[in-house]
Amino acid sequence: MRVAxxxxxxxxxxxxxxxxxxxxxxxTGYGHDEVDGGLVDRLREGFRAEPPDVVHAHSWLSGxxxxxxxxxxxxAKVLTVPTTVSFDAEVQRxxxxxxxxxxxxxxxGGAQVRRLAALGVPRNxxxxxxxxVDHDRFTPYGPSARKGKRFRLLAAGDxxxxxxxxxxxxxxxxxxxxxFVVAGGPLRDNPExxxxxxxxxxYGVEDRVHxxxxxxxxxxxxxxxxxxxxTPARSTFGTIALEAMASGVPVIASAVGGLVDTVVHEVTGLxxxxxxxxxxxxxxxxxxxxxxLREAFGAAGRDRACARYSWERVAADTARAYAxxxxxxxxxxxxxxx
Numbered sequence: 001m002r003v004a005x006x007x008x009x010x011x012x013x014x015x016x017x018x019x020x021x022x023x024x025x026x027x028t029g030y031g032h033d034e035v036d037g038g039l040v041d042r043l044r045e046g047f048r049a050e051p052p053d054v055v056h057a058h059s060w061l062s063g064x065x066x067x068x069x070x071x072x073x074x075x076a077k078v079l080t081v082p083t084t085v086s087f088d089a090e091v092q093r094x095x096x097x098x099x100x101x102x103x104x105x106x107x108x109g110g111a112q113v114r115r116l117a118a119l120g121v122p123r124n125x126x127x128x129x130x131x132x133v134d135h136d137r138f139t140p141y142g143p144s145a146r147k148g149k150r151f152r153l154l155a156a157g158d159x160x161x162x163x164x165x166x167x168x169x170x171x172x173x174x175x176x177x178x179x180f181v182v183a184g185g186p187l188r189d190n191p192e193x194x195x196x197x198x199x200x201x202x203y204g205v206e207d208r209v210h211x212x213x214x215x216x217x218x219x220x221x222x223x224x225x226x227x228x229x230x231t232p233a234r235s236t237f238g239t240i241a242l243e244a245m246a247s248g249v250p251v252i253a254s255a256v257g258g259l260v261d262t263v264v265h266e267v268t269g270l271x272x273x274x275x276x277x278x279x280x281x282x283x284x285x286x287x288x289x290x291x292x293l294r295e296a297f298g299a300a301g302r303d304r305a306c307a308r309y310s311w312e313r314v315a316a317d318t319a320r321a322y323a324x325x326x327x328x329x330x331x332x333x334x335x336x337x338x
Contacts, residue, residue: 001025001026001323001326002026002028002054003025003026003028003053003055004028004030004046004052004054004055004056005027005028005056006043006056006057007031007058007059007080008031008032008059009031010058012132013058016132016318017029018311019312019315022312025319028050030046032062035061035064035065039065040065040068043070053075053076054076054325054326055076055077056078056079056080059082060082060091063079063101063102064094064097067101076325077101077102077103078102078104078106078321078325079098079102079104079105081106081108081112081115083108083237083257085234092119095119099120099125103326104126104321105121105125105126107126109257109260109261109262111256111257111261112258127317127320127321127324129314129317129318129321130258130261130308130314131237131239131309132315133239133242133243135246135306135309135310138218138222138243138244139246139247140248140249140298140302142219144223147179149177150177151175152224152225153168153172153179153181153228154180154182154221154222154224154229154244154249155168155182155229156182156240157183159182159185159186159193159196161192161233162233164231164274165231166195166196167275167277167280169196169200171281172203172205172208173203173205175284175288178288179209181210181225182209182210182211182212183212183214183215184212184213184214185214187211187213196209196211222243222247223248225244226249226288227288228249228251229252229280230254231274231280232254233256233274233275234257235258236258236259237257237259237262238253238259238261241263241269242262242305242309245268245269245298245301245302245304246305246306246309247302248301248302250268250269250270250287250293250294250297250301251297252271252283253270254271254272254273254274254275259271262309267304268297269297270286270287
């Protein structure tokens with residue numbers, strides 16, 4: 001199948017493109033930094049020269065640009081819903097408009113399906129296709145980052161308020177012999193970084209809170225962790241949790257958004273109510289006290305990441321969605337792999 005991939009050339013889009021190509025699809029990328037009339041013209045010219053069977057857009061604006069470029073031509077339109085949620089009325093109006101102009105909408109999990117239903121998208125127009133993880137890169141096997149004798153709680157992501165890393169800092173005084181490491185930035189000229197440092201001083205744990213900034217070798221850092229903790233206050237897919245699971249590390253996560261789909265409670269980790277420090281503290285204490293439990297959660301997480309979230313599996317699911325959008329039917333699993 002000939003596929004036109006429209007969107008920023010992020011690592012997930014690049015990984016999906018490679019996996020789809022490995023399955024025998026011909027994928028042409030249309031990367032962009034901005035969505036404007038120039039992009040629409042470039043897409044229109046590209047589609048005229050080499051008409052694709054399917055155009056796959058990866059943002060609301062990319063979806064609108066693709067729909068305008070396609071016009072009335074018989075080219076299937078597929079949209080992957082972004083993980084960010086906007087409550088702005090104008091943005092939601094754009095989202096509804098784009099959904100009406102595409103043939104199939106791909107959602108990463110149940111939270112996005114419910115949001116699309118609230119926007120008025122028919123359930124039979126939605127296909128659940130999660131994000132993938134490179135389980136050959138994120139693996140339990142390999143070198144680990146250096147650590148001392150303390151337990152290590154690890155969090156990762158941009159230093160932004162919505163990640164609520166301060167919740168972990170707030171429970172640290174009640175957990176002995178444990179450090180909290182945060183991978184992500186920026187550290188300079190970032191009010192959230194300054195706030196976390198002040199928070200650590202307030203609770204008297206500044207010697208056990210370490211802000212590393214951006215880290216190149218994340219697989220080694222994951223392997224050094226006893227628990228990866230994800231405590232966002234709002235909906236997110238849960239890429240960090242997925243990378244941790246692939247690395248064989250147990251996860252404690254807020255029960256919000258895609259984390260509810262990614263982390264299986266009491267199988268690959270623990271889910272806790274969001275913004276509830278007391279529940280978070282109980283979960284961390286429980287998991288740190290049981291090394292066998294951490295090992296079992298880590299092994300189950302690795303199995304789940306490889307079975308459900310491999311890029312080969314994600315590409316096969318995406319190929320079936322393409323066929324449904326283009327032809328109204330989806331191929332069997334084996335056909336999608338060829």
